[in-house]
Amino acid sequence: MDPRELIDKAPKGLFIDGEFVDAEGGETFEVFDPADGSVLTEVAAGSEADARRALDSICAAQDSWAATAPRERSEILRRAFELLGERSEELALLQTLELGRALKDSAAEVGYGAEFFRWFAEEAVRPRGEYRVSPDGSSRILVAEQPVGPCLAITPWNFPLAMGARKIAPALAAGCTMLVKPASKTPLTMLYLAQVLKEAGLPDGVLAVVPAKKASNVSALLDDARVRKFTFTGSTSVGQQLAAKAAGHSMKVSLELGGNAPYIVAEDADLDTAAQAVAVAKMRGAGQVCIAANRFLVHESVAEEFTAKVAELMGSLKIGPGTGAGVDYGPLSGTDQVETVSGLVDDALDKGARRLVGGELPEGLPEGGYYYPATVLTDLPADAEILHNEIFGPVVAVDTFATDEEAVEKANSTPFGLAAYVFSENLTHALALAERVEAGMVALNKGGLSDPAAPFGGVKESGLGREGGFQGIHEYLEEKFISVPR
Incomplete structure (x- = not known):
């Protein structure tokens, strides 16, 4: 499909009560193309009054949606999964246009995001309860699982479909209504998803989507009980x-926050596997991924060989507009992100690090785009900021260790604990390291980690709760104890 035609037909209004409507006063904000900095389109800019109107709509729909048969909810989610599959190419292109990401990465996200609707379509019919006799024999204990009620979701720009899908799908499966505020950088994908869910048969009012230039216009709803x-x-x-x-209102809360993922390459690792996995663990989405490998901790005996292999890989990757043929990674999300990544790299170089790959962008990139070259750094000093901060860009920063104890100490020397990667050909060794690393998720000998059928989330300051897996639907259910005389 022609990109301009797709942008023109994409929904751009607030999604309230099953309709796309203008914001209060007709206010809009611009959405930019990261490939060249141009304006893609304008989208309705929700005010606080718009957000409260949307909240009214999902609250009004809550009781009827909770009373809807689980099988009916399941079939709507299943139909949404099917529609997303049918429109995967169109949706992947839309994502690339507003996010700048390479088209192959956007296509992968569409498949990943759609799977949450299939998974939770199956989970919608499986809430469990309890029926048992109390220990003293005087009563029966009944435990029922019920929807928690109206939900508010705020999603980021880097996975505009999947981050919303893994919140919306379990909420709807559980019988909860939801209001979503997508990131102002990438609102088009979430509005497209709202249209898909409407076509799938979702009743009016069950879902609202309110893009806003000021996030506080929507987060203000947290004062509403x-x-x-x-x-x-x-x-x-x-x-x-x-x-x-x-x-303040004792709301149930789940958070997926920052990451600073260690990438441990042990002495007994398969170095070809460990190096090639960087293409996914680091370079998916140009490194703008919450679970992206951030701190490469490599055993000193294999560090030189591993770094050479990674440098060869990184140097071979093609940068350009996400829609370009053969492009491996696209621009970053904005000038703010380019400045953040540049600052971290410059700080490391100023303190003595060596740059093996990167430094210059190739000729021929569109002017005005938010590009940063694939970069490999080594000989990092301990006080380099890049070892202690989430990069969110296409930079591999290699540090070394001498013992497992040192590797684990370095891996855990952060307040964050979202994801980690461990490479060792000895499974016992790999599992021992994985068990000691403080992270909610660990990938062994692979660069991919996320799976809709598995719980996603972190420990320490990387968040609360889990999304996906059998656990995901329970974030939207409350347990009610009913005592019955025997």
Whole structure:
């Protein structure tokens, strides 16, 4: 499909009560193409009044949606999965246009995001309860699982479909209504998803989508006691602040916050496997992924060989507009992201690090785009900021260790604990390292990690709760104890 035609037909209004409507006063904000910095389109900019109108709509729909038969909810989610599959090429292109990501990565995300609707379509009919006799024999204990109620979700820009899908799908499966605020950088994908869910048969009012230029226009709803669940993916500081506000009404909260993932390459690792896995663990989405490998901790005996292999890989990757033929990675999300990555690299170089790959962009890239070259750094000093901060860009920073104890100490020397990667050909060794690393998720001898059928989430300051897997639907259910005389 022609990109301009796709942008023109994509929904751009607030999605409230099953309709796309203008914002209060007709306010809009611009969405930019990261490939060249041009304006793609304008989208309705929701005000606080718009957000409260949307909250009214999902609250009004809550009781009827909770009473809807689980099988009916399941079939709507299944139909959404099928529609996303039918429109995968169109949706992948839309994502690439507003996010800048290589088209192959966008296509992968569409498949990944759609799977949450299939998974939770199956989970919708499986909530479990309890029926047992009390220990003293005087009563029967009944435990029922019921939807928590209206939910508020705030999603990030880097996975505009999947981050929303893994919140929306379990909420709907559980019988909860939801209001979603997508990131202002990438609102088009979420509005497209709202259209798909409407076509799949979702009743009016069950889902609302309110893009906003000011996130506070929507997060202000945390002062409303009708919101019973808040789910957020984004920066640690913002998530913690909003969770503290949600605590004012004792809302159920789940958070997926910052990551600083270690990538441990042990002495007994298959170095070809470990190096090739960088293409996914680091370079998917140009490194703008919450679970992206951040700190490459490599045994000193294999560090030179591993780094040479990674440098060869990184140097071979093609940068360009995400829609370009053969492009491996596209631009970053904005000038702010380019400045962040540049600052971390420059700090490391100023303190004595060596740059093996990177430094210059190839000729022929569109002017105005937010590009940063694939970069490999080594000989990093201990005080380099890049070892202690999430990069969110296409940079491999290699540090070394001499013993497992040192590797684990370095891996855990962060307040974050979202994801980790461990490479060792000895499974016992690999599992021992995985068990000691403080992270909610660990990939062994592979660069891919996420799976809709598995629980996604972190420990320490990387968040609360889990999304996906059997656990995901329970974030949207409350257990009710009913005592019955015997």
